[in-house]
Amino acid sequence: MKLGLQLGYWGAQPPANAHELVTAAEKEGFDAVFAAESWGSDAFTPLAWWGSSTEQVRLGTSVVQISARTPTSCAMHALTLDHLSGGRHILGLGVSGPQVVEGWYGQPFSKPLARTREYVSVIRDVLARDTPVTNPGPHFPLPYTGPGATGLGKPLKPITHPLRADIPIWLGAEGPKNIALTAEIADGWLAIYYSPRLAPMYNEWLDEGFARPGARRTRDDFDIAATCQVVVTDDRAATIAGMKPVTALYVGGMGTPELNFHAQVYRRMGYGDVVDEVTELFRSGRKDEAAEAIPDEMITETMIVGDLGEVREGVRRWEDAGVTMLLVSCRDAEHVKQLAAAVLH
Structure with missing residues (x-):
């Protein structure tokens, strides 16, 4: 089992101790550090800033929203960060939800699966740098020839040669069709609210994607990185109670009553x-x-809480279910060290 440090997205201000957390994560053997975005801070800049003081830990986005950037722009971000980090970037992508996509980015949310497939395809063409990039659309046509076009657009390929043509692309996915698509076209799955109890159901959806013609990976070389709060504590009941308000927010307050992917x-x-x-x-x-x-039990299904023995037993259960990395949030450097001792050492 690998560990990934989830820095998340910023609140009203940047986190005060992020550099301390990143430094500790590298020292303690974490595999990766991840940053996210919603409608405030972006995901790429913090990774470049804090990651510049690291040498080994991978730098991932979990996730960047595909409506925030055109696929060619996202590919430019990815190849730049991959160069700066010496080939340590993981590009995690997600569709977000209609409130953000339509309310913040001013883009239509319809056909998220088709948009994701097309988006990833364009990014891979940019990184391959074999020929000037073209795409018939309909979501991201290159060159653009629609209303308002000058007719002067021409296919291009990146000036900068990507360090790696195969930068790992992981997809955040929650529903059956999206998870199957992830297994088909991506290198890994960023799972939120993963439950080992439901591993047979997840595996059925993943296997559907792996079995499709032209699938990029097999189960043997596919990553499953699951968001999971891991807490080593002798007061299990109090810790579980303290986690309920956040779960209530995501289950009851995110999206709309009609469309809340977390609730689903x-x-x-x-x-x-x-x-x-x-x-x-x-x-x-x-x-x-x-x-x-x-x-x-609604908390403990998706998190690992307990004394050292219970935590280690929980980690084994998640690993047996197919998870290859736990994405954890940490309070401080001591918390990073504690989780490394419990999970990695």
């Missing part, structure tokens, strides 16, 4: 009634009650 994941786990109750409470302003409505 928990419905597939069998918590449909809980999701309905939490959503109603959260959206009526009763956030404390929403957190209290979440049962303990």
